[in-house]
Amino acid sequence: MWRQSHKPTKLFHRAQRCRPRALALLALFLVASTLLLCGIKGKPSSQYDPPKLKRSRTRTSTQFRPTVEYTNGTDLIWQIPESPKAVLFIAHGCNGRAANFWDRSPGCPYCVGFPEERLIVLHALDRRFAVLSISSSRKCWSLGKEKHVVKWITTWWIERNKLEKLPIMALGASSGGYFVSALAAEMRYKSIVLMIAEGVFDTMGIPEGYPPTLFVHMPKDQRRMRLIERNMEALRRKGVRVKEVRCLEFPLSPNFLSDRILGLNQTMAVKLIRMFSEKGFLDENGYMRKDGRATRWKQALRERGFPLEKYELLNHIQEELNLAYGYHEMTSLQTDDIFDWFESYMN
Incomplete structure (x- = not known):
């Protein structure tokens, strides 16, 4: 499980103040992802009709x-x-x-x-x-x-x-x-x-x-x-x-992570996406620059003071990063x- 300190951090308060803007960005991420997920072959690849990524999934x-x-x-x-x-x-x-x-x-x-x-x-x-x-x-x-x-x-x-x-x-x-x-x-x-x-x-x-x-x-x-x-x-x-x-491949968003990983709340998902952006793990459109297995995101968490040995969700997050990169x-x-x-x- 992800563990948080009992005392809210400055980053948490900042995330709360910016929530409306963050939600707007999330909507853009999800719209972009519907255009890039997958298609069934039966027509030329340039005419694939990818299904929409729905939270209900x-x-x-x-x-x-x-x-x-x-x-x-x-x-x-x-x-x-x-x-x-x-x-x-x-x-x-x-x-x-x-x-x-x-x-x-x-x-x-x-x-x-x-x-x-x-x-x-x-x-x-x-x-x-x-x-x-x-x-x-x-x-x-x-x-x-x-x-x-x-x-x-x-x-x-x-x-x-x-x-x-x-x-x-x-x-x-x-x-x-x-x-x-x-x-x-x-x-x-x-x-x-x-x-x-x-x-x-x-x-x-x-x-x-x-x-x-x-x-x-x-x-x-x-x-x-x-x-x-x-x-x-x-x-x-x-x-x-x-x-x-x-x-x-498709762009990462906090909603994608928190919806699919049990035990990962929205606050932590926002922090993760923000850190990935600050570290350059994501490009300007939210796509992973490298496969999750080749990205030093766990080291970045350690540098931010997260006690990795207490987390049970690292492999779960790793899987979703790999999936977003769209390789294997x-x-x-x-x-x-x-x-x-x-x-x-x-x-």
């Missing part, structure tokens, strides 16, 4: 009530909504784990609820998808024995919860995207989503009956974009239905596109 009607288990050498966390209509397996990226997708709760005391991961799960539950997340055995997913482990766990879990009649989907990000692309050759997925990953089609081949595949990626990563384009063409030649969603990060901004894709292949 960060709020859902569903609450987390996960079940945590340990089986077959790994942990799994899952939740089944009332009257589920589909099953969704989610694979994290390198250095991730199942606990990243769920908020801390009595049922999951070690869950961390990263902003983008948790929002993907919340939107899935709102769409009545039963969600299963499994942790990889090592830092990243492997493509050997681990495929059989996850296949066994998924089948066992579905049968135990009497979900056999439901369609099964899968979403994987980065390392998880490679893993899902390989697992889809053996599992009966109705469709899959590969996020910031081109898949491993060059090494495994594309079997008959491979599921429809949606690529969600960030074209600022040009090398990966070229590989995705090549793999999309290879899938098409095999008769596989494919589509892509391109996710672009989990994203929930495209959940409407993702779940529309899944639902179009339910039968």
Whole structure:
């Protein structure tokens, strides 16, 4: 949690006096962001119609009530909504784990609820998808024995919860995207989503009956974009239905941070954005000059006297900075596109 001193600082009073002006600037930031987020390929890139970034996207009607288990050498966390209509397996990226997708709760005391991961799960539950997340055995997913482990766990879990009649989907990000692309050759997925990953089609081949595949990626990563384009063409030649969603950079605003990061209040979000601007981490339009991982913002916080060891939200903030830069990060901004894709292949 972010901790503040009991005595308001001069910066706090200044932020309060400037609030009307700050809100006006926030409105401009949000309008600009609607023009630059993402689009589904189906027309030339110059004609993409990006969806608007709405604050309502960060709020859902569903609450987390996960079940945590340990089986077959790994942990799994899952939740089944009332009257589920589909099953969704989610694979994290390198250095991730199942606990990243769920908020801390009595049922999951070690869950961390990263902003983008948790929002993907919340939107899935709102769409009545039963969600299963499994942790990889090592830092990243492997493509050997681990495929059989996850296949066994998924089948066992579905049968135990009497979900056999439901369609099964899968979403994987980065390392998880490679893993899902390989697992889809053996599992009966109705469709899959590969996020910031081109898949491993060059090494495994594309079997008959491979599921429809949606690529969600960030074209600022040009090398990966070229590989995705090549793999999309290879899938098409095999008769596989494919589509892509391109996710672009967007300007940061206090509202964006405080809306998406639980425990980060508006006052602290304003301070963060102001510090990023003063340090030159943002350009004049509010865009990140560098990837969040390459920005020394934590050192800047330390220089301002913030006791970093007391903060539990540093990795949450880091994720949103990476996302705003638009290079290689989990994203929930495209959940409407993702779940529309899944639902179009339910039968």
